[in-house]
Amino acid sequence: MNLKDQAAVVGVGSTDYYRRGQSLPQTSYELAGKAILAALEDAGLSIKDVDGFAYYSGGLNSGLLAQMLGIPEIKFSASLTAGGSGSAGSVGLAAAAVVSGQAECVVSVMALQQVPTGRFGAAFAAKSGPYAQAASPESSFVTPYGAFAPGHFFSLLAQRHMHLYGTQREHFAEVAISQRINALTRPKALRKTPLSLDDYFSARMISDPLCLFDYTMESDGAVAVVTTSAERARDLRHPPAYVMAAAQGGDGRWGGGITWMGMPDDLFATAGEGAVANSLYERAGVGAADVDVALFYDHFTPMVLMQLEDFGFCKPGESGPFVAEGNIRFDGGSIPVNTHGGNLSEAYIIGMTHVKEAVEQLRGTAINQVAGAEIALVTGGPSSIPVSAVLLRR
Amino acid sequence: MSPRPAGAPTADIANISADSWTEHFWRAARDHILVCALCGDCGTYRMPPTPFCPSCNSQNTEWPELSGRATVYSFTVVRHPVTPELNDSVPYVVAVIELDDAPGARLFTNIVECDPDTVVIGQAVQAVWDDVADGVTIPRFAPVSDPPR
Numbered sequence: 001m002n003l004k005d006q007a008a009v010v011g012v013g014s015t016d017y018y019r020r021g022q023s024l025p026q027t028s029y030e031l032a033g034k035a036i037l038a039a040l041e042d043a044g045l046s047i048k049d050v051d052g053f054a055y056y057s058g059g060l061n062s063g064l065l066a067q068m069l070g071i072p073e074i075k076f077s078a079s080l081t082a083g084g085s086g087s088a089g090s091v092g093l094a095a096a097a098v099v100s101g102q103a104e105c106v107v108s109v110m111a112l113q114q115v116p117t118g119r120f121g122a123a124f125a126a127k128s129g130p131y132a133q134a135a136s137p138e139s140s141f142v143t144p145y146g147a148f149a150p151g152h153f154f155s156l157l158a159q160r161h162m163h164l165y166g167t168q169r170e171h172f173a174e175v176a177i178s179q180r181i182n183a184l185t186r187p188k189a190l191r192k193t194p195l196s197l198d199d200y201f202s203a204r205m206i207s208d209p210l211c212l213f214d215y216t217m218e219s220d221g222a223v224a225v226v227t228t229s230a231e232r233a234r235d236l237r238h239p240p241a242y243v244m245a246a247a248q249g250g251d252g253r254w255g256g257g258i259t260w261m262g263m264p265d266d267l268f269a270t271a272g273e274g275a276v277a278n279s280l281y282e283r284a285g286v287g288a289a290d291v292d293v294a295l296f297y298d299h300f301t302p303m304v305l306m307q308l309e310d311f312g313f314c315k316p317g318e319s320g321p322f323v324a325e326g327n328i329r330f331d332g333g334s335i336p337v338n339t340h341g342g343n344l345s346e347a348y349i350i351g352m353t354h355v356k357e358a359v360e361q362l363r364g365t366a367i368n369q370v371a372g373a374e375i376a377l378v379t380g381g382p383s384s385i386p387v388s389a390v391l392l393r394r
Numbered sequence: 395m396s397p398r399p400a401g402a403p404t405a406d407i408a409n410i411s412a413d414s415w416t417e418h419f420w421r422a423a424r425d426h427i428l429v430c431a432l433c434g435d436c437g438t439y440r441m442p443p444t445p446f447c448p449s450c451n452s453q454n455t456e457w458p459e460l461s462g463r464a465t466v467y468s469f470t471v472v473r474h475p476v477t478p479e480l481n482d483s484v485p486y487v488v489a490v491i492e493l494d495d496a497p498g499a500r501l502f503t504n505i506v507e508c509d510p511d512t513v514v515i516g517q518a519v520q521a522v523w524d525d526v527a528d529g530v531t532i533p534r535f536a537p538v539s540d541p542p543r
Binding site (some may be wrong): 137140142143144155157160206207208210260261262 | 407411471473474501502532
């Protein structure tokens with residue numbers, strides 16, 4: 001059995017995006033509800049049509065959503081394990097539920113509210129408060145060294161990439177600058193000040209070689225997408241974005257990945273997504289050359305470079321020169337990347353804005369529309385297994 | 395207890411929890427000895443210690459004493475404190491190192507006793523022992539005078 005083209009994303013919706021903590025006094029479930037209702041309105045469906053939820057990063061409480069919004073029956077409720085690495089995969093999970101007949105109208109949703117007690121970077125280090133974590137046998141080999149925050153871990157991959165291939169900070173900057181340009185035209189984007197190379201090199205260094213603009217931002221908001229059968233999709237409001245293929249998981253040798261750093265030498269300076277990329281292309285029957293727009297999960301600029309390599313847009317080690325040649329620009333690039341500004345410049349809703357952008361690109365309604373876009377790639381965040389990716393087509 | 399190595403981050407964050415597999419490492423560290431999990435059947439090194447050899451799934455595990463010599467595999471200079479506890483610790487160097495006499499085994503650590511801006515991948519380092527609290531000793535690594543490999 002193959003999922004190919006049997007399910008489609010038919011609705012996308014979001015709240016406004018807010019700087020960290022600014023979404024209060026709305027609650028996180030209120031944000032989720034607003035995004036879900038917006039996605040259903042976009043699809044031309046009602047909350048009464050929803051019968052499933054497919055999440056990632058732990059997910060939400062489906063019972064509470066049913067109670068809050070008045071959903072008659074839940075037939076499917078499941079989540080990918082790990083964190084933001086599952087964003088694209090949640091759409092694959094929804095498609096799997098639909099194609100296997102377990103549910104007909106499945107919502108994937110992320111609501112993020114980084115109130116002061118829930119800041120990711122500091123959360124892992126907190127000694128008290130709701131996010132404090134007791135030392136575990138595993139973390140005892142990491143946290144005593146002052147390695148807490150995601151940026152600490154990804155800087156180790158970036159440093160190794162620079163060492164092996166001569167990748168430069170200018171290459172990281174090109175990712176930040178090209179995505180900032182894309183965000184300038186978007187009303188909901190949170191970072192809309194032009195970013196120059198001077199600005200980039202003047203920014204404070206956080207975890208060397210990563211500076212402020214290599215990091216995504218802290219933000220609040222919610223994004224929901226609705227997946228249903230290809231048959232039903234054809235009768236709805238917009239042209240369907242068919243799920244060509246989905247893949248999740250990863251090379252077992254990646255193991256604990258960034259929190260363990262035992263990856264073998266041939267995998268270390270990668271995004272850890274090569275295995276998923278191979279599965280994805282094989283299932284879809286297409287390759288990198290067929291992709292018209294790429295929505296790469298961009299928590300840190302170097303991980304966009306390494307995903308370009310893992311997903312075959314350039315050879316391993318060549319992503320620096322590849323971006324320096326303008327290849328990821330919306331205006332004239334060979335593979336426009338994160339045309340919505342991404343996590344780096346639009347908003348950080350843990351990757352779900354990327355799914356929304358892919359759907360809008362395939363409908364031909366994107367703000368930064370890639371002419372004639374027929375196939376869009378969306379990835380989940382490089383980090384821990386499972387990582388994920390989905391290919392959508394017009 | 396001897397003085398703490400220069401450049402080691404605050405002892406406030408040095409909480410250690412062990413299980414029956416990792417306790418060998420931390421008990422040896424108290425005696426300033428670096429050990430590594432070694433499969434007693436197929437000879438594969440693994441760190442941090444886990445209950446099974448990933449190569450052959452044997453649980454037969456040996457704990458050879460290592461020289462403490464290692465090589466910097468990658469590193470970051472942390473310049474911004476992500477929590478107030480680290481205000482007085484920055485800059486500090488977080489590194490992943492390869493243990494020279496346990497091929498295939500890596501550890502997180504700090505590179506200490508040096509200017510952070512002089513750390514490079516491939517640099518030779520040697521374990522130094524940081525007695526952070528009564529009963530808690532953590533291995534950090536300091537450059538040795540050999541040229542980089």
